[in-house]
Amino acid sequence: MTERSLWKGLMAGLVAGVVATLAKTIAEKYYPPRTHGEPEPPAELAEKLAGHRLDRHSKAVASQAIHWGFGAAAGAAYGALAEYYPAATSRGGATFGLTLLTLTHETALPAMGLEAKLEDQTPREHASEAATHVIYGVVAERVRRLVRRVLG
Numbered sequence: 215m216t217e218r219s220l221w222k223g224l225m226a227g228l229v230a231g232v233v234a235t236l237a238k239t240i241a242e243k244y245y246p247p248r249t250h251g252e253p254e255p256p257a258e259l260a261e262k263l264a265g266h267r268l269d270r271h272s273k274a275v276a277s278q279a280i281h282w283g284f285g286a287a288a289g290a291a292y293g294a295l296a297e298y299y300p301a302a303t304s305r306g307g308a309t310f311g312l313t314l315l316t317l318t319h320e321t322a323l324p325a326m327g328l329e330a331k332l333e334d335q336t337p338r339e340h341a342s343e344a345a346t347h348v349i350y351g352v353v354a355e356r357v358r359r360l361v362r363r364v365l366g
């Protein structure tokens with residue numbers, strides 16, 4: 215068993231979050247949550263933060279920064295939590311992915327007006343988000359564990 219380290223947990227989680235965000239992004243190319251032109255939450259958040267409509271390029275850049283930044287930050291938080299509360303890694307990271315889904319797409323994003331309320335989301339949207347968040351969580355856990363082992 216390795217000695218607990220907040221910094222190593224954060225670093226392992228950060229790397230894991232980036233790789234898991236890539237995996238989720240690829241999965242959404244094959245099983246997209248929004249198929250009828252619904253706005254993407256990161257793009258909506260970008261305009262809300264800017265306080266005005268953004269041109270297409272600025273909106274795309276800001277949306278990607280939010281998407282990847284959030285995925286990396288969530289991974290870092292997960293890595294730190296896993297150092298001190300190993301039960302957070304249960305089900306190979308799937309629990310983490312589903313918890314993230316609950317906190318974002320089912321709670322915070324609808325509350326901020328960035329996404330439809332859970333009961334107003336299409337079954338396709340909900341199923342895709344659930345599946346891709348499980349992928350995010352499982353990939354995050356596998357990468358976190360590997361990087362943490364390398365860090366010692």
